[in-house]
Structures are given as C-alpha cells and as structure tokens.
Amino acid sequence: SQKIEQNSEALNIQEGKTATLTCNYTNYSPAYLQWYRQDPGRGPVFLLLIRENEKEKRKERLKVTFDTTLKQSLFHITASQPADSATYLCALDTGNTPLVFGKGTRLSVIA
Amino acid sequence: NAGVTQTPKFQVLKTGQSMTLQCAQDMNHNSMYWYRQDPGMGLRLIYYSASEGTTDKGEVPNGYNVSRLNKREFSLRLESAAPSQTSVYFCASSRGTGGASNYGYTFGSGTRLTVV
Numbered sequence A: 001s002q003k004i005e006q007n008s009e010a011l012n013i014q015e016g017k018t019a020t021l022t023c024n025y026t027n028y029s030p031a032y033l034q035w036y037r038q039d040p041g042r043g044p045v046f047l048l049l050i051r052e053n054e055k056e057k058r059k060e061r062l063k064v065t066f067d068t069t070l071k072q073s074l075f076h077i078t079a080s081q082p083a084d085s086a087t088y089l090c091a092l093d094t095g096n097t098p099l100v101f102g103k104g105t106r107l108s109v110i111a
Numbered sequence B: 001n002a003g004v005t006q007t008p009k010f011q012v013l014k015t016g017q018s019m020t021l022q023c024a025q026d027m028n029h030n031s032m033y034w035y036r037q038d039p040g041m042g043l044r045l046i047y048y049s050a051s052e053g054t055t056d057k058g059e060v061p062n063g064y065n066v067s068r069l070n071k072r073e074f075s076l077r078l079e080s081a082a083p084s085q086t087s088v089y090f091c092a093s094s095r096g097t098g099g100a101s102n103y104g105y106t107f108g109s110g111t112r113l114t115v116v
Helices: none
Strands: A001-006 A012-014 A019-026 A032-038 A044-053 A058-061 A064-068 A072-078 A086-093 A106-108 B003-007 B008-011 B019-025 B031-038 B042-048 B064-068 B072-080 B087-094 B111-115
Touching: A001 A086, A019 A086, A019 A106, A032 A064, A032 A072, A044 A058, A044 A064, A044 A106, A044 B019, A064 B072, A086 B072, B003 B087, B019 B031, B019 B087, B031 B064, B042 B064, B072 B087
Parallel strands: A012 A106, B008 B111
Antiparallel strands: A001 A019, A019 A072, A032 A044, A032 A086, A058 A064, A064 A072, A086 A106, B003 B019, B019 B072, B031 B042, B031 B087, B064 B072, B087 B111
C-alpha cells in the first residue's frame, strides 16, 4: 500500500545547529515534493517545492533534497532559531492529483 | 489580502445535528480542497474540486457532502454529525490540483469542530 512517513514525531535541537527532517515514501511516484510549516492553531503554510529532476532546492536558510531512487526527501534548516519551532509537513505531488501529506515532524529549537 | 477564509472558527454540535462549513478564496484559484486533521493521523483529504463545476471524493468522504458554489466558494456539509467527525477541518486552494505552479496550496486557518 502507499505510505508516506516523516522520520519522527518530534525533534529537539540547539539554536544555531542545522535541523534535518526526513520524508520517506513507498508505492508513490511523485513528480514533485512540497514542504509546509504549521504553527499551533494555524493552517499549513507552503515553504518549498522540488521537482523530481531537481536534486536540491534552496530558499534562504532552507534546503530541500529529493532522491527518487531512495524515495526520500530531506529538509534542512541551517542556523536554526527558536522562531523556527513548528511542525513541518511533507506532501507528495503527482502533478495532477491532490497532495498527500505526511503526519509531520514537530521541531523545537532550544535557545 | 484575505487568501482563504473559513467560517466558523469553532463549532460544537450534538450527535445527529447538521451543519455546513464555509470556505471562500480570493486568489482566483481553480482548485479547492477540504482536509481534516486529527492527532496522529495527519491531514487527510475529504473532498476536492479540481475546477468549478467538478467535485471528487478523497480518502475519507463518508459522512460528508460538498458543493462548489462558484469559483470562489467550496462548502462542506455534515448531514448527521457523529463523534468520529470531531476534528480540525482545513480548506485549501491552489492554481492547479498538482504541482502546476510553484506556489503550493494556500490553507485557511481551520474550523475546530467538536461533536458531543
């Protein structure tokens, strides 16, 4: 069956370090992969989209990789700050059907 | 700059009552969606509308109906609410159903529904 997994429910890191979140999937062939941020009591907010033929995408302190052989995307936040504390969701995108979301990883950046 | 507006923000229903959740977007998006979010389950798609005049079932459609009233508005109706429908409901919109654009989905702030 199709499955999308984010490596852990929660991740705690020290301020200034790089946070790395993992998204793995099975039995999907996404054309794109998207990452969202969700704060408590709010809706998800779109951060980045990476295409299947892109190895890496960057936006400010964010970096996303997409390995279709490993069926995995990595999401990095460099020089993390307490304000980066939130839940991060990955979403698989076939290009013509609605997004399928992972359950999310709750990131806490400790000052 | 409203984006996606959902009403109401909170609602408590008794089992068997009906209600309609409203959603409107002002970005001229073609596609609209209803997701529910439960602890430990993530976001699950209830129904979606790829374009005005079309609606399709998602992963968890039972107990719900939808109406794409016009390009801006997409409502979700619970005909006979059950405690299992206690959840946070999110409406979202996008230019296309999939990654046709680099702008992703725009979500509303959610409706927190409790069925007692």
